[in-house]
Amino acid sequence: MTGTKGNSKHLATISLIVMAVGFLATIPLPPSIWKTIFQGGFEAGLVGGLADWFAVTALFRQPLGVPIPHTALLPKNREKIIGKIIAMLENDWLTKESIREKIGGFRFTDKIFAVVNQEIHSDAVKQSLTGLTKHLITMINVNKLAPIVEKELKTHxxxxxxxxxxxxxxxxxxxxxxxxxxxxxxxxxxxxxxxxxxxxxxxxxxxxxxxxxxxxxxxxxxxxxxxxxxxxxxxxxxxxxxxxxxxxxxxxxxxxxxxxxxxxxxxxxxxxxxxxxxxxxxxxxxxxxxxxxWQAEEKINELLSQIRQKALEFVEEPDFYAEYVLPFIKDYLSDLISDKDKMDQLESWIKSHITGFIDKNHAKVGQLVKENLDKLDTKTLVTMIETNVGKDLQWIRVNGAVCGFLIGLVLVGIKAIF
Known part of the structure; x- marks a missing residue:
């Protein structure tokens, strides 16, 4: 981006130099109709190029450092420009209604399940789910669970x-x-x-x-x-x-x-x-x-400890994920996807939460933009804007010089004819 902007800036400068050299070169020539026409064209091109250079430069800084009124428009109107950008962002570009409309036409569940179906076969998901299963089994406190099992067993x-x-x-x-x-x-x-x-x-x-x-x-x-x-x-x-x-x-x-x-x-x-x-x-x-x-707590504790150890050994088997976890996930997803009512309910739940989040935090979008812009000093902000839009602005200078040259030729030609 910087290279493109630099090239267009050099081109604009070259066009201005061409007009100036052309104008100076026609001054010592002997009087003639062609001298008058070309001198008028180069003169108009030079005036147009200088005018556009002044206009483009005045957006970002004071031309030649001279404190001319109504120049350096962006640095002087930083807060006003940022406020207008935020207002446009919140009220025109990213309104709540436009976001809700976009969300309403998007099927989140289709995208989510497509990603899930693809990722469940990956090694990363396999390791994560296997590790999670082992962690959950390890977290089981048999000392607290045994009295509960004993009580329920006796009740039954x-x-x-x-x-x-x-x-x-x-x-x-x-x-x-x-x-x-x-x-x-x-x-x-x-x-x-x-x-x-x-x-x-x-x-x-x-x-x-x-x-x-x-x-x-x-x-x-x-x-x-x-x-x-x-x-x-x-x-x-x-x-x-x-x-x-x-x-x-x-x-x-x-x-x-x-x-x-x-x-x-x-x-x-x-x-x-x-x-x-x-x-x-x-x-x-x-x-x-x-x-x-019947004092069964100790025996139940031993039994639960053995079951937990057996479960950990079972989870560590190489085929545990492929033979048990993966088929379970696939069957569950298949049943869920085939159930249209559940899918619609899930889709509505996702959209309602996203919409609710947007309603609560919509104002924070503009605030976030403002916070990020406030982190930049004026010079950096101007440089960023000039870098991103400088190419088109420099072409204004080129077009000003060229158009001025052509218009000058036409005007002087008309003047010579009449």
């Missing part, structure tokens, strides 16, 4: 009614034949206990003690004493043990009547529990006591 467990689950449990016991399996387990335990020698001697000893403690008179007392003399603890224990083992074996037979009767009785007892309010009341009270006495 207390809200569960045993009545909704006991019938399901009983149905599953019957369906999966847990009652038969429990009976078989009990029979196996009793069988293992009955086969032990210690059991045999214990049962025999208990039976002998019972016989000896029976109080009867007469013949029955003589018979019992005779029986106790014939049978010792081992024999009596073996008899009782064999009776128990035979009874256990009979209950192992799935078609045994006693087994079937016992299972039917168990099943009826289980079914009766479904409608036993006392059982439900006791179970609910027992459940409430267990939940109240």
């Amino acid at each position: 467990l207390n809200s569960l009614d045993i009545k909704d689950y006991i019938p399901l449990l009983i149905d599953q016991i019957s369906l999966r034949k847990y009652d038969e399996k429990a009976l078989d387990l009990f029979i196996a335990e009793v069988d293992e206990w009955a086969k032990k020698d210690t059991t045999k001697y214990r049962l025999g000893g208990m039976a002998v003690d019972m016989i000896e403690n029976i109080k009867v008179d007469g013949f029955m007392q003589i018979a019992l004493r005779s029986f106790s003399n014939l049978i010792n603890e081992e024999k009596l224990g073996s008899m009782i043990q064999n009776l128990i083992l035979k009874g256990i074996d009979s209950f192992r037979d799935p078609f045994n009547q006693n087994r079937q009767t016992l299972l039917i009785h168990i099943h009826q007892k289980l079914e009766s529990i479904k409608s036993d309010e006392k059982v439900y009341l006791e179970l609910n009270q027992f459940k409430s006591q267990l939940i109240e006495n």
Whole structure:
């Protein structure tokens, strides 16, 4: 810009010099019609060039430093010019209405989502979102979160009614034949206990003690004493043990009547529990006591710490962004873009906030321009204006000299003719 302005200024100066040299060169020539015409043309061109030089120079400074009135117009009228510029900016060029009209015809969401769709694949966004995710996970305070989780968990467990689950449990016991399996387990335990020698001697000893403690008179007392003399603890224990083992074996037979009767009785007892309010009341009270006495905060704290550590390790995996974050963002943006109502709402929200911001800060536009211009001293401001518009102004000087020369030729020619 400075080079262009300098070239045009040199051209204007050269045109003025040409007119002056031409005028001086025609003075010593012998009188003739051509001398008169060309001398008049160069004279008019010189006058026009000097007049335009004076006019252009007077805008920015005093010509030749002479304090001529109505010169150095820009330095003398700095505040007035700045005020006019700001007034034009606020009231003519950048009015609130014109800005609102421009904003109304612009689709911000289309531009925003176009940029987002392009940038989400960049490494910078990948690193930023991954780092943000890790930062958010690290910020989770498990010590503060654990009591909240414990409270919510206990509240949820207390809200569960045993009545909704006991019938399901009983149905599953019957369906999966847990009652038969429990009976078989009990029979196996009793069988293992009955086969032990210690059991045999214990049962025999208990039976002998019972016989000896029976109080009867007469013949029955003589018979019992005779029986106790014939049978010792081992024999009596073996008899009782064999009776128990035979009874256990009979209950192992799935078609045994006693087994079937016992299972039917168990099943009826289980079914009766479904409608036993006392059982439900006791179970609910027992459940409430267990939940109240359950100290789960420490375990929950450990669990949350492990989950947080696992989450950090998961985020640091190379494919985390491409496989999880990026598809999530794409799906969300796709759903949002396809929803016309949401897009219109978002567009209206953006425009309303921008419009509100402009309404509140429109006056600051001119104030900002004034503040920036006030930072410049008068010399710098004049230099900037002259630099930016100097080319056209210098062409005024060139045009003044050339037009003056041509007009002078015409005028002198007309004068010579008449």
